[in-house]
Amino acid sequence: MNDFEVVCRAQIDGDFEGFDDEVLFKLNNGTYWVQSQYKYWYYYAYCPEVLILRRHGVYYLQVVGQNEIVPVAQISDVIESRINGDFNGWEGETSYQLTNGQVWQQSAYKYTYKYSHMPSVVIFNPGSGYVMQVAGTSTKVRRIQ
Incomplete structure (x- = not known):
């Protein structure tokens, strides 16, 4: 080293x-x-x-x-917010409204059940499209609002 x-x-x-x-x-x-x-x-x-x-x-x-x-x-383009309500995981085309007013939708298929109320969210683009991390799980997303 x-x-x-x-x-x-x-x-x-x-x-x-x-x-x-x-x-x-x-x-x-x-x-x-x-x-x-x-x-x-x-x-x-x-x-x-x-x-x-x-x-x-x-x-x-x-x-x-x-x-x-x-x-x-x-x-540097990292968004930190919270889900405005309950998070129940990913179901294929799940969309979530954030407390900052943005709405993001799952853009790659993934099914994971995970419940959390108003969890923290981090959204970032590692170069291959946006990723949303929430409640210990993540998936590819796209902004719809």
Whole structure:
């Protein structure tokens, strides 16, 4: 790891559950980073300290004290809101009104039942279309209002 430059040292804002596919990482310095290459690694920590590293123009995220790293890209177009009412999961073409007035609809088929009342929502575009994360689950979405 000697050929990596440390770009910043920060903490994950909340739960960290490792790497998967297009995972969004919100740091306590206000920046957002999205996993840009598929890699699965499960590791749970609450608000772990992380490093953003750079090598040959590519950015990586590493949890301090762990060996695993993953390529990431910084993004800025992130929407944070809440579902205006109950969330019952995904049913194929589910649409949800947010408390900020926006309405988003599921754009890829996925069926998952998960109930939560007025849960927090994060919507972001990792480069392959918008993704909505809510109540520990996510799917592709499109804005309809």
